[in-house]
Structure formats: structure tokens, C-alpha cells
Amino acid sequence: MSVALEAGVAIYVAMAVALAVWIGIFVYLWRLDAQASALKRELEREQSEDPVERAPAPRATVTRVRPASSEPGEG
Amino acid sequence: MSGQPALCNPTSRTPPGRVCEHHPGFQFLCYNRQVETRLTVEGVAATYGARRVFADVSLELSGGEVLVVSGANGSGKSTFLRLLAGLQRPEAGQIVYRCGGQALDPRDAARLIGWVAPDLMLYRELTGRENLRFFAEVRRLHLDDGAIEALLERVGLAGRGDERLATYSSGMAQRLRYAYALLHHPPVLLLDEPGLTLDERGTAVVERVIAEQRRSGIVVVATNDPRELRYGDLLLRLGT
């Protein structure tokens, strides 16, 4: 313990800590990146294979109840 | 006002042949129903948050036609009318108003619309007359007292115009909404639950308004009331 705090050694210890922190962040970011892109690719593939799947929106139908030319009745 | 909508009808104010091209005053002509207004809805979809309410609605309406929109609660009737009014942006597709064959910028189109809905609230601290006067002023309409009185009478609020909205009953508030919507003689009238909280005489007002509007303008009614379904020339069923 006391060896690590000696002036000459301390700087290497500090460097090692900084490096370890950076490597941790880097690995985390790398894996996050890989997962995010994989998910995105998956979603895009699903969408191109089956576009209806994404939006099974309720249908809407338009019907003409009265012929276009008829005179509108009162009320 | 003739029963037949006049398409590109030159008037004394506008030299013949200029109406169909870019005519600076043609919005004014639209107001006056001298030029036919058409509404085209193409593949429109709406979302609420991330949820799709409806998708792929396409239709076309021209002056003199009434569209009735029906569907269960939450099927997007009000949302559809808000889209038509330009209060909300469609998630996909487009809504185009044409005036004399010329597509209008959505922001200009908003001024051709009269909208009546339960969501529509007017200023409670002001009287009915002050409300109408205010909206006439922001629309740059020069209405005198007689005109506003006539409008109040038309929706059955004659003599009640100087009371504050806070004291109005819900039926009276609904009548004032009609006055608000009809103020600028819009060629397009959007009615969400038109008969809401109205008594028999109020319903008669609605019927008269729709009958007058269909002589040349467009009416869209969102309702589930079977008595109101019969107004329609076209029927749009959402969520079926």
C-alpha cells in the first residue's frame, strides 16, 4: 500500500487507474454500439420483409351514401 | 349565390382569365364562394404518441358535398377533423385545399375553415359579442354591430350577446361556437359532434347551417348520432 503512494510509483499508479477507467468506458461503448446497430438492422430487416407488421392500423372505409348529382334534401 | 359552384368564374372585380392563374385576391374570392373549393385527402395517417389511430385515408370532396365521419370512441374522428383544420400534422400523407384549382399553402388554408368542436373554447372573461368582435378583428373582417347582431340571431343568441361567456350554459356556448365558425363565411365547415348539448331549436340551427353550407361549400361532420348520419353524401367509417 505504501509502495503505491511513493512519489516515483504514484504516477504509474495514477496512469494505470486512468487507463483502466478508459478501457472500461471503451468496452462498454463498444458493446453498446454493437447491440444498438444489431437491433437497428434487425428492425430494418423485419420492416422490409413485412411492412404491414409495423403498422396494423385500423382500417378506414369511404362510401358514397348519396349519388353525386342528387339535389341535397332539406336538413 | 347560385346553387352551382362556379369554377374560375370571372367577376367584375377580377379581369377574365386571371382567376385560375396565381391571383393575389383569390383567397377573397374563396371567401365569397365565387371560386370552388376542393379538398383532397391522400393516404393520411395519424398517430397519438407512438400509437397509430388510423392510416391510409384517402378521399376527395368538392363544394356542395357533405362528409360524415363516424366510428367508435377513440377511433380518431376528432383527430381527423383536427388534421383537416390544420391544428395537427398528419404523420403520413397530405391534405390539400384547392381554391379555383390552385393548391393553397396549408397556413393560408386554415383561414378558409370554420371549426366547431367540444375542444373549441372561447374567452370566458369576454362577452359573446366581444368574442366575435375580437375574432373578426384578428381575421381582419370589418363587421359592424348589425352584422354581429345578425350572426348572434342566426345561431339563436339574440339578446344574450352582452353576457360573459362564464355565465353561458353549455348549449349557449355551443351556439356561440357556431357564430365563431361562421364569422368569416368559410367555404369549409368542420363540425365535431354538431348537436352536442343542443336543444331542439339548437338542432334546427345546425340543420339550417348545414343546409346553407352545402349549397356551395364543403361540410365535414364527425358524429355517431344516427340522426346526424343522414346529413352525409359520403360516409367515412374509422376503425372498422
Place this chain on the structure above:
Amino acid sequence: MHKELDQNVAGVEREELEASGSLGVRAVLGASWAVFVKDLRTELRTRYAINVLVLFAACAAVAVSLGVGFIGLRRTDEALLIQATLLWIALLFAALNGLSRGFVQEEETRTMAALRLAAPPLAVYLGKFLLNVLLLAVLEAITSLLFIVLVRVQVGSPLALIGTLAAGGLSLATATTILAAIIARASFKSALFAVLAFPLIVPPLIVAIQSTAAALGSGGLPQAVPALQFLGAYSVATFVASLLLFRFVWEA
């Protein structure tokens, strides 16, 4: 009756419409004035904003007076800076409580949709902006008088003080009016308004405080000119940005 109405519709200001196809500058200014008058009338009937603003300012002035009024502060530079800071803190907090009222009320009474359909966005912005400027002018007049009377602030150069208050108030109004429109569509409105506004107000606030301190001392109008220029430039920049961006807030 129907015919009569149609004739009245012909009263649309045709020259305005024909000038640009859509509403022209004159029409927008007219509509802005209508919005302003409507808001003023509503405000005079409810007196919500003015009550909040004035009571807040009065409380602040009394609190400051209770704390420091009895001490015969020597007129050092530090004392003047402290007085100027207290004055602006009172103004700032009153403003952050009252200035969002114009838009929040439209949202709370759900009248926004009616206004959106009828009025051009710029007219709404300008109308609300005018009302905020008016409210701030009233607030500043009352607060500074209270400070002079209760806190025994001596004004070295009244002209410079009035200039600084006017320019600082203008900066406050230009910076906060569009923010009021933004927070009106969100939840936790009043707290959010202060949170959004504060970082943007820091620059004019610093300049206004320093210029106010100089005006309370012996600095005349010429000495206040750089501060006035800064506040003017800030007002112009935020005003122009608001004009460009307001459409997007209003349509959201």
C-alpha cells in the same frame, strides 16, 4: 339576413389581401393590436398577472427595506451594486412569475385552438409581447418607486436609471415571451418557465445591474450608453429569433 352578411364579408380588407395573397404587414399589425387589446381587457377583468407582479415586487421591496433600510449604508460602490442587485432580483422574480400568464391562460382555458385558426402566428406573438412590455413597464415603475421610498435608494442620474430600466425590461420581455409560449404546452409550467428563462437572462441581467449601479451613483447618461447598446443588441437579437421561431412553437 343572409344577403346582408355576405355584403359584410366583402368588408375584408381587400387591398391587404391583394397586396400579398396572404395577409400583409398592415394586417398582421392590426391583428396584433386586436390580440393586445383582447389580452389587456381580459387582464383588467381578472387582474391576475398585475396582482402577482405588483404584490411580488411590493413584498420584495418591503423585505429588503426591513433588512437593510434602517442601516445608513454609506454610498460606496459596493453598496450601490448591492442595491442595484436587489432591485433587479425583485424585478426578475416578479417577471418570472407574471410574464408567462399570457400564453398559459390561453392553454389553461383551452382557447389556443380558436386563436390558432383565426390569427396569424406573428400577430399572436406581437400582441402578447406588447402586453408583457406594458406589464413590465408598470412593474418597473412601481418597484423602483418603492425602492426609492422604502429602501432609501438615492438616484444619481434619473435619466440613466430610466434608460437602463427601459432597455433591461425590453430585454426581459424579448427573451421570455417565446419561452412563455413554449412552457404553455408543457406540464409544471411556472417552475419550468424560471428554469428555462434564467440561463438566457444572465447576460442582460449582469449588464443591467452594473449599469443600474452606475446610474444610482454619479454616472450620467453618457456612461450608461455602452450598457444600453448591449441591452439593445440583445433585445434585437432575441426579438428577431423569436419572430423566426415562434411559428414552430405555435404549430407544435
Place this chain on the structure above:
Amino acid sequence: MVQRLARLGKLLIGLWLAGVAIAMFLVVPQYEGLGNAGRIVIMHVPTAWVAVVAFTVSAIFSARYLWRRRPQDDDYALAAAESGFLFTTLATVTGMIFSQVVWGVYWNWDPRQTSIFVLLLIYAALFALRAAIDEPQRRRQLSAVYSLFAFVTMPFLVFVAPRIADSTLHPNCAFIQGSQCDGLTLEVGKIGLLGDRKVQLLALERNGDVVTAQVKVSEPGLTAERVLSPSFDLVHEEMVARPEFPGLRYQLGLEAVDLEANSALLNIEAPGTGLLENRRTLFTFLAAIIGFTALFFWMLSVRATLLGVQWALAQRAGGRL
């Protein structure tokens, strides 16, 4: 092919910044008078730079969103704001540590500190605004407007921040090559400010070619006073004795003497002046700036991709309802 290149680039960022971390401790020479804590500057300056870049990128994507209304643009604007917030926090914390080590104060309302503090507030306000709006479209649009509006006010802040403190402790005049602190010319008996220290020139004494000044230095808040005696060699025109300010690692220098006017030019001298004349330090600095900027853009793309996936999933779930 593109994917391969991207992976290679990311790997390179990892190695590059690891190299910077090593160089920060082993290659850069120790700061004169500051001890090893001074090495934190290698991290401080690039993170502050990235904070500004992030703010700009966020504003650009906000404008693009308002222009085209594509959710992706808003994802990027939000991702830039989030990464920017992270880097701004890093810059603030490293700066505070440095400040404490060098001057004994964590916070001083220095112009740089003022502007970065306001930047933090703006980011925080942006997140608060986003949290307060439920409707996604409205949330995107309103936060884009706020982001742009805040961007417009930033130049004013940069302009006005130096007015808060009479002068700055931030060592832009000490560390960057070629720039200088102006210093302060005082007559005997007069009082002035150097940094946040009040200094009074008590006397000038000539002894042969060397002039020694008696300067009374007061702590902020007048908690302590001490008399320092910097001196100046008239013949060689150079400073001789440069005593340290009490409690600080800054030195008081006597840069010029005018015996006829009985006045002297006093200046604050930071240790490590001319630091970047050292090539190794300069290159480490540049490498750190490049590395952190690249890291920012990588984080930006990862976060934006995640936000996009999140939105797509929400849409799918919503569609099934």
C-alpha cells in the same frame, strides 16, 4: 466495407485515447510549481472544447429538425445535448480540481466558469423541458426551438462574462504561447487589483542596478495581508526576485520600473508560462483534442441509434394496441 472501416475507426479512437492517457502522465513534463495535478489540463481543455462543439452540433440538428421534421434529426440533437452535458460536467469538474490545487479555491466566477455554468444550466433546462412534454412531436419541436433560441443568446454571454470579475484567474494568459497578462502600472502609494488580490505599492528602493518594490498583497475579503518584495534589474532589464502570492502558486513579478514617475509595472506570473513551447506538451494537447472530439462523435452516433431504435419499438408496440 464501410462497416469494417467504421469498426477500425472506433478501435483507433480507443487506442488513440489510451495513448493520450499514457502521454498525459509520462510524456508531458511536470508543470513548474504545480506538481502532478497540473496534468489534468490535458483533459480539461479538450473536454471544454467538446462541450462547445456539442452545443453547436445540437443547435444545427435542431434547426434541421424544424426544417425537415424527421425524428432522426431530433435524436441527434438530443444525443449531442446529452454527450455535451457529460463533457461539460467533465470540463467543470477537472477545472475545479485544477483551480483548487493552484489557487486554493474551487469556484471564482471567472468568465470561463460563468459561461460554462450557464451552459450547464441551459442543458439542464433542455432536459427538464423534454421531461415535461408527453406528446413526442411537440416535445421534439419545442425543445428544438429552445435549443436554437439558447444558441442565439450565447454570444452575448461570452461577451458579458468577463465583466463579472474584474480580472481573471483563468490562465489563458499564462499557458497559451504568445499571449500575455497585461499587468498593472501603479504609482507608489496607490492601490490596484491583480487577479482577485488587492495590491498596494508601498515603496521602490534602488540598490545598485536592482530596484526592489515593497508590495502589500491582501487576500480577497481582507482576511490576511503580507508584504512581498519583487525586484527588477535595470541593466539587464529582467526580473530578479519573483515571490509567490501567499497561498497561491502564482508569482508577483516586477516587469518595469519608472523611477522618475515613481511608478512600477506589476504583473501576475503563472508557473508554466510558455508551457506549450515544449513540443511534446503541444502535441499531446492536440492529440487529446482530436481524440476527445472523435469520441464525442462516436458517442453521438451510438446514442442517436439507440434513440431511433427506441422510437421504432415504441411505434411497433403502439401499432399493436
